[in-house]
Amino acid sequence: MKLLTFYEKDSLLLGIRVEGRGVLHVTAAANWLNLAGTPIPCNIHDVIAGGSEAIESLERLTEQVLEQEPEIGAVLFQDESGLNLGPCVTHPNKIICVGLNYQKHAEETNAPIPEYPILFNKFNNTLAGHGDDIPLPRVSQKVDYEAELVIVIGKRAKYVSKDEALGHVFGYCNVNDLSARDLQLRTQQWxxxxxxxxxxxxxxxxxxxxxxxxxxxxxxxxTVNGEVRQNSNTSDMIFKCDEIVSYISQHMTLEPGDIILTGTPEGVVMGYPPDKQNYLQPGDTVTIEIEKLGQLTNRMVEEA
Known part of the structure; x- marks a missing residue:
């Protein structure tokens, strides 16, 4: 199932992408079908926390809507291109990132292959959605793109083994782990x-x-302005997804809705020779694409 969030006035609502139909407005569908009292998750974190039961209820809702076509389809399905999308996970408790986690990326930056996952964190102020403009901070001249796979935790995980780890994952999404290299490398802390x-x-x-x-x-x-910059496969990860979840869970409890950014492949600006390092500029459009997860596109703008 493909889930997304979209703005309606000042609220972020839940949608389901249905192939060939558009985006099902979950709250409107539940109201239309008069499902009051029926447990229908109407925000993304309720779905994540609800796990398989929440997914099954959304599948039943979708089936009920499709059974009543064409009477209500035009009302409940919306054209995705007309929606103002939010981040697909709206309030992660933890944003954990893994650095230097692709073999060829470590090589292009002349960094030693890490013995353990290199962990750092980001915060909720960094969240944005597909289609949002991204302000380039006035204090940086070297903003770089990073295509990354995100792991979204679905079940509490503490001291889980590698074999158990993926059973605690709800799903996956794209992220652009934007990085101001001049600020990142100013100190040893990124x-x-x-x-x-x-x-x-x-x-x-x-x-x-x-x-x-x-x-x-x-x-x-x-891609940047249509030019392919990174082109790889998650199989080049040094620490695989199950290893990452298990490793982090040995040191902290992972909760439903936590997200883990798993590192970026080769092809970032920082990996080019100095005379070919063309960092992002206002007006540049960056698209991140991961197989099965769709395309995430954002335009860079001057900071107001």
């Missing part, structure tokens, strides 16, 4: 260059793990 406003556009969809299958074998790419 946080400053990673946590500028809207530096984690997320989406467009949160895709359930059953639909994704093996997360360690997905094509991943980024």
């Amino acid at each position: 946080l400053l260059g990673k946590s500028c406003d809207r530096f984690s556009p997320l989406g467009p969809y949160l895709v359930t793990s059953d639909e994704v299958g093996n997360p360690n074998d997905l094509k991943i790419s980024s």
Whole structure:
């Protein structure tokens, strides 16, 4: 199932992308079908926390709507291109990132292959949605793109084994882990260059793990103004998704809705020779695409 969030006035609502039909407005569908008293999750975190039961209720809702076609379809299905999308996970409690987690990316930056996952964090101020403009901070001249796969936790995980780890995952999505390299490398701590406003556009969809299958074998790419910059596969990860979840759970409790950014492949600006490092400029459009997860596109703008 492909889930997304969209703005209606000042609220972020839940939608289901139905192939060939558009986006089902979950709250409107539940109201139309007079399902008061029936447990229908109407925001993304209720779905994540509800797990398989929540997914099953949304599947039944979708089936009921489709059974009553064409009478209510035009009302309840919306054209995705006309929606103002939000981040597909709206309020993660933790945003954990893994650095230098692709073999060829470590090589292009002349960094040693890490013995353990390199962890850092971002904050909710970095969240943005598909289609949002991303302000380039006035204090940086070196903003870089990073295509990454995101793991979204679905079940509390503490001291889980590698074999158990993916059973605690709800689903996956795209992120652009934008990075101000001049700020990131100013000190040994990377946080400053990673946590500028809207530096984690997320989406467009949160895709359930059953639909994704093996997360360690997905094509991943980024383009800038239509030019391919990164073109790889998650199989190049040094630490695979199950290893990452298990490792983090040994040190902290992962809760439903927590997200883990799993690192980026080769092809970032920082990996080019100095005379060919063309960092992002206002007007540049970046698209992140991962197999089965859709395309995440954002335009860079001057900070107001």
